[in-house]
Every structure is written in structure tokens, then in C-alpha cells.
Amino acid sequence: MRHRYLPPSVTPRFVPVWRRNFLVWRKLAVPSILGNFADPLIYMLGLGYGLGRLLPEVGGMPYIVFLAAGTVCFSTMNSATFEALYSGFSRMHVQRTWEAIMNAPITLDDVVLAELLWAASKSFLSGLAILIVAWALGLAASPLSLAILAVVPLIGLAFAALALVITSMAQSYDFFMYYFTLVITPMAMLSGVFFPVSQLPPALQSLSAALPLAHATALVRPLLLGEAPAQWPLHAAALAAYALAGFYLCVILFRRRLLQ
Amino acid sequence: MAILNNGGAAAGAAAEQRASRVAPGASGAPVLSAHELRKRYGEAEVVRGVSFSIEAGECFGLLGPNGAGKTTTLRLALGLAQPDAGSITLRGFAVPQQARLARARVGVVPQMDNLDPDFTVAENLLVYGRYYGLPEREIRARIPALLEFAGLTARAGARIQALSGGMKRRLTLARALVNDPEVIFLDEPTTGLDPQARHLIWERLKTLLGQGRTILLTTHFMDEAERLCSRLAIMDAGRIIAQASPRQLIERHIEPQVVEVFGEGVRDWAREHARGLASRIEETGETVFCYAARAEPLLSSLTARSSLRYLHRPANLEDVFLKLTGRELRE
Incomplete structure (x- = not known):
């Protein structure tokens, strides 16, 4: 059983698997983009302008700017999470697509890598869409905001990896509700997406400091304003660590589940 | 590699x-x-x-x-x-x-x-x-x-x-x-x-x-x-x-001829007559399977009994399979 804990062994053979998911997405691109894009956008504009009118400033900036940075992170997280949970589970369990792929000379590790990168790729589009709107509305004018394009993939990888851990343990789609209710939704409240972390009681603030979404907002919000984020290497390293640890863990769990 | x-x-x-x-x-x-x-x-x-x-x-x-x-x-x-x-x-x-x-x-x-x-x-x-x-x-x-x-x-x-x-x-x-x-x-x-x-x-x-x-x-x-x-x-x-x-x-595992018999009184017939005529008999539910090198003695014993119905056929792989793995259900 020792081989189950070996580090993932990945090869470029993951590419056709990633491409398979991309081709399916392309067939349904229009509704998919609408769903990933329109929904968070409506919330951002509605709350940002509507609620924002009641607030003088949040975190030293107009609320719509504050919320735009949060929405980039939140939308990326949601998109990566949904893809790695629901679509990943469909491909692994319901459609047995992974089983078919693994009869070809492609290993489970490569399949999981492809799923990770695919979910991150898809979530990149979600983050990018919000960013484009922020630019178009003049909410972000600094060239430094371009650096967000490098942060979004990190956010996507971290949340895709965490979601794959959940997928590797799921027996049905119902299981994912626990993850949303117990992890994702509380995390959104604790990570400075809708309001500053400084509003939280001190105990929750220290919990927040460990959350991947809090690291994401700590990077994206200053960049949107054109400032270099304080301690940016720490935040980037934290997201990378979530991605790597999540990937390693889910590979072990998928091996246990599928390579018995 | x-x-x-x-x-x-x-x-x-x-x-x-x-x-x-x-x-x-x-x-x-x-x-x-x-x-x-x-x-x-x-x-x-x-x-x-x-x-x-x-x-x-x-x-x-x-x-x-x-x-x-x-x-x-x-x-x-x-x-x-x-x-x-x-x-x-x-x-x-x-x-x-x-x-x-x-x-x-x-x-x-x-x-x-x-x-x-x-x-x-x-x-x-x-x-x-x-x-x-x-x-x-x-x-x-x-x-x-x-x-x-x-x-x-x-x-x-x-x-x-x-x-x-x-x-x-x-x-x-x-x-x-x-x-x-x-x-x-x-x-x-x-x-x-x-x-x-x-x-x-x-x-x-x-x-x-x-x-x-x-x-x-x-x-x-x-x-x-x-x-x-x-x-x-x-x-x-x-x-x-x-x-x-x-x-x-x-050839190795089974007698070449099979006679499947069923109907009223099949078990009595099997006990009283078939045992001497077949080299092996299996009873399952309402059917008696008789395995033999030659089927004629069995068949002539059966023609006299109108209450019994039978099917005579050459042995096949299914007979081998059932002999080797048994007749119980596998779930």
C-alpha cells in the first residue's frame, strides 16, 4: 500500500484529458459563460451601487470597488469549486469517463491533474470576466491591476484542489451540500469578500488569516487599487500551499478509491 | 521510462x-x-x-x-x-x-x-x-x-x-x-x-x-x-x-449424454430406475438431470411413463460449469 502515498507522478499525457473537458465546455460555452458571469455580476452591481449608496466608504474606498475585488475572488472560488465537485464527480463516478480514460495509457495521477487544471482554467474565465467589468466601469485604473491575472489562476488551483479532495470522498452529489454550507459559505463571510475582515471579532479574525479566500482578497484588493499587497509572497505561498497539499491529498484519496 | x-x-x-x-x-x-x-x-x-x-x-x-x-x-x-x-x-x-x-x-x-x-x-x-x-x-x-x-x-x-x-x-x-x-x-x-x-x-x-x-x-x-x-x-x-x-x-469433466426429466413422480422414478441407468444424477427443484455414456436405457425407461416429460441432448459447457461450480445462486 506504500505506493498509494507516493507523490503524484504527472506527465504531459494529461493534455488530451484537459482538452476533452475543454471541447465539452465549448459546446455549451454560451450558457456556461452566462451562468459564471452574469450571476456574480448582478450581485456585484446591485449590492455595490445599491448598498454602496448607503455607505460612505468601506475599507477606505467606494463600496463597489471593495466589492469588485471580493467578487473576483468569490467568483473564481465558486467556479473552480463547482467544476471540481459536480462536473468532476459526473466524470469520475456517474459517466465513468475516468475509467474509460484509464484503460488507455493514461494514469490516474494524470487524469486528476487534468481535472485540477481544467477547473482552474474554467474559473480563470469567471475571475477574468469580473475583472473586465471592473476595468470597463473604471473601478480599476492602475496597470498594477493586471497582476490580478496572475493571482486568479492561483485562487482557481487552490479551490479546485480542495474541491477535488471532497469529490474523492463523495458517494453522491448530496455530499457537496455539506461542503458548501460548512466550508464555502462561511469562508465567504470570513474572508473580506463583502465587508472588511476588521469587522470580525478577534477570534474570527485569526481564523480568517488562515483561509485561502482571505489570502486571495488580501492580494486582489490592493492590486485593484494599484497598490502592491503587503506581504504578497506570504499570501501567494499560502494559496500555492493549499493547491499543492490539496492536490497531493486528493491524489492519495482517488488512488484509494479507484485503484484498489 | x-x-x-x-x-x-x-x-x-x-x-x-x-x-x-x-x-x-x-x-x-x-x-x-x-x-x-x-x-x-x-x-x-x-x-x-x-x-x-x-x-x-x-x-x-x-x-x-x-x-x-x-x-x-x-x-x-x-x-x-x-x-x-x-x-x-x-x-x-x-x-x-x-x-x-x-x-x-x-x-x-x-x-x-x-x-x-x-x-x-x-x-x-x-x-x-x-x-x-x-x-x-x-x-x-x-x-x-x-x-x-x-x-x-x-x-x-x-x-x-x-x-x-x-x-x-x-x-x-x-x-x-x-x-x-x-x-x-x-x-x-x-x-x-x-x-x-x-x-x-x-x-x-x-x-x-x-x-x-x-x-x-x-x-x-x-x-x-x-x-x-x-x-x-x-x-x-x-x-x-x-x-x-x-x-x-x-470430454474430461462430463458424461456425453444428458437427459433432463421432469413431471409428476420424477423423484420416485429417479430413485427406483434412473440410478442404475445413469452414471450420475442431479436433482434440482422439479428437474432430474441424468448424465450417462449412453442415453438409450434411460429413454426406454421413460417411454413407458407418460407422466414424465424429458429432454435428451448432448452434454455442453453449461453442464461442466454447473458440475464444477455448483447449482446454488451466486449473489
């Missing part, structure tokens, strides 16, 4: 294609050999010392009731599960260590259809060919012949959900051929199909054997095994309990 692991996908694939052409049984080595395989899941040992070997061009059948360990044996042979003990060589490659190289020219038809529902018939073949790292041109060039083989040329653009069970099976078989395999693994290829669809699959498998390909199939249909397989292994409870050609199995 190191080069393959670190090299580009195309280079790796090309090297594997080259490697995979040199390796196999040109020297007369078996295409697949398994030696003393063992596999345990928790408390249950589902494969308990299985050994067999398959020569190039053979159709080898693994026959057994549900839960005998057939599918696990296939998974072990493909390198999709790690054996607890024993060794496997597939196309000259050690499995599971070099399973990926071995699988480069192996086709697999799984027990449950796992066609990609998000793609059309032709797209399924194209996307699957890419998993083998085959050049795009090569795959596209093969698709028309594969569609024709599956009888699905007119359905190339159809969605998978629109296909019948038989069409899906044929497409799965065509998909397993996209990499021009030397060996094809089929796990219960005709389970759930109607007779027409089964016969069509059998014809296709015979065509593949005629092309010199090697087939390993699992089944619990005796007629399928008898029709297709040059050699059979009967598995039960994780072990191979008999291994030979279908004819040899029948």
Missing part, C-alpha cells in the same frame, strides 16, 4: 508506439501471462492464486459465476489494480510497473458502457484516440473504417443517448480498436443485449480474430464461450478450477 516521463507528450507517445511494436510475442512468448496472482479486498481474498497464459491469436475465455474474480483478474492484468502477490506480463511488459507501455496496444471493452455522453459517435472515437497520444491525422483516417466496422456510419453525428444498447456496445468495441490493438480485453461483452445484437458482436469478434488479434473475454454465457473461445478457464471463488478447450472440458 525516465525519458518518457519527462519528455513531451508527442515524443513520449511516438516512443511508446515504437517500443510497443518491438515488444510483443514475435518470439513466440505469450501475449499475456499471469502467475500466481493474488488480490485481497479487506477480509475477502477475491483472487487466490490465478495462473494462465494466452498465446498470440487466441481467444481465451474467463468463465465463472458472479463474484468469481473475473473482473478483478482483468483489472490486475491491465495494471489498474496492484496484486498482493504474483506477476503479470502483458505484451512483453511487466505489469503494473510498465502497464502504460503495455496498454498502448491493448483495447478494452468494459462491462458497463462508459462512452462519453457529451460527444457524438464519431467524436467519441476521435477523443478516445487522443488518449493514446496518436497523431490527429492518423485517428481521423481510422474513423471511417471503425464506424463501418461498428455499422454506425450513418450515425456518425448521433448523440450517444440516441443509440440502442447494441449500437453502444458496437461503438465501445470500435473505440477499443482506435489504437489498432494486438490484444482486446472484453468484460462480459454481450450482457444485456438481444440475440440479434449478440450475434452481431460475435461476428465482429470473429473478424478480429481472423485479423490475428488476441482476445481475452470474460463471460457467464456458455454458448458465447463455446462459440468464440479456443481455450477457457473456469473460475470460481477466486481460483481457476479447470482450464482447457471447450471440447476438452466437456
